[in-house]
Amino acid sequence: MIYFKFPFDEKLYSTDENSSENHINFYSFDGLRQVDCSGKIVEINQDNFDKITISSNDLKEDNNKFTPETKDEYLNNLNEVIEVIKDNQLPKLVYSRRKIFTDFNQIALKESFKNLCSAYPNAFSYILINGENSWMGAFSEVLGKFNKQTHIFETMSLAGTLPVSESWSEKEIEEQKPVSSYIRDILKKYSETLDESETYDHISGNIKHLRTDFKIKIQPEDLDTLIQELHPTPAVCGIPKDFCKENIQKLEKYPRELYAGYIKIETEESIQYFVNLRCSKLYKNAVHLFVGGGITAQSNPEKEWIETELKSEAVLKNLVVS
Template sequence: MIYFKFPFDEKLYSTDKNHDQTAVLFKSFDQAETIGFNGNIIEVTEIPDTFSGKLLSQDDSHFSAETHEEYLDKLQKAIEVIKKNQLPKLVLSRRKIFTNFNEIDLKKSFHNLCAAYPNAFRYIFIADDNAWMGAFSEVLGKFNKSTHEFETMSLAGTIPTSESWTDKEIEEQKPVSSYIRNVLEKFSTQSEIQESETYDHISGNIKHLKTDFKLKIKPEDLEAIIEELHPTPAVCGIPKEFCKEKIQELEKFPRELYAGFIRIETDEFIQYFVNLRCAKLYSDAVHLFVGGGITAQSNPEKEWIETELKSEAVLKNLSFLN
């Protein structure tokens, strides 16, 4: 069972399970895990009352949340790796685990999330022992089946909406744009790449720097582009393979679906969203996944505060039954 809303679209969608074609597909960060929902995408009026916290499984992961000190120590190690190898950026994440509740009100929580992030792809699903909820607006790719236009974006740098950009965030976003530009140039035989100015992208209580890209591609190149783009420097780092190895070494937990991607196919488009600002839901726990881009100029304490802000995206919208 999955329910979702597209960015800037308040219609509620699900899948009807009427055929074997996968309409919505979740891929984990390492692409080792796949969760799919078959059928046609259909509009529904509301989430049924039977879709409740009673369907959630217990948390038997035995994970304990990373402490403030542990995370700062990990970031310091990451900064040393960055300096030693002259990396432009390395992305690290952590899990924040919340357990102080009786039962999650799934319908109300999703309603709150949708209201808070109208410009995001918003979803909630239960599939066997897996249940996740999230809202984020980073597009890994959007392919128009009629025009063959492909769109993507460079999204990086995070600060509270009330603050001004510093050199750290500006320098963090530049290599992300450069990486995406280089990938797209390999597939730009049909047209020139169109690139926007970099601008502010507001997401709840925080903002990012964003640059949009567009070009025409061959339909048969779509999956190859996605393979090249994922994981982008916004969720991994540069160079990609080296940073993936360091993430495995440094991070305490597997990322699972966090920082993976979601593929949705409709009659007109095939869209890919990066799965950030998300949480794994259990009957007795919520695992919130958050992270940030680390550079040689990073301040570990500020990075911790950034992840705390990001965790609020889901946590502040959760609703509980007494």
């Protein structure tokens, strides 16, 4: 069962599970796992959605015995990450953590999802109830959007995070630049003509990011290769990609699973790919919140901790529990 909304679109969609078609796929960060949502994509009107029951009884119990990092452990690990960055002269490495919320008896899943949609109208919002793979999230990061008629491919460089009220510092500006360079260099392999926007503020609830948009025309047969080259982007991994990916799996104390992977959604007009950030894994007795940040040689571990706390609020503050 999946319900979702596209960015800047009030319409709600699901899948017709009587159909054998498959238009929605979740891919893990490491590319080794895929979760498919079978059925044709259908629009759900609000009245019908209000009558639907999304029961937390369909969720699995959390029996992972996973212990999240304490603040002190996170700060110590981040100092280790910064040493790796300095020793290898990396522009950026993304380090994440898993936060666990258990202070409830029951989650009102439908109401929590509705809150998420209202709080983030410019985000891709979804709730997936699929036994062991039940997730919910809302995020604005687009890995790619391909128009089947015009063959125009669009993507974005989104990096640097601050509370909305604060001004950008050199750290955030320098964090975003290599993300844009990485995307620009890949796209130029596929087209000599590349449209690139100015860098501007992208507001997402209580935080903001720096964003640059890119647009090119590609051959349809190049789409899958291009997506594989782009993922994982520096926004969720680091630069250089393969080295950072390998070190993330050594340094982080947990598997990312679907966090920082991507969701592919194919309609008649387009194929869209969304990076699965600001998300949580749902259990009957726990919610696992996944949060991370781009770390550079200039990073301040205390500030990075505060940033991950802010990011965890994206889902946490919208949960309806009893």
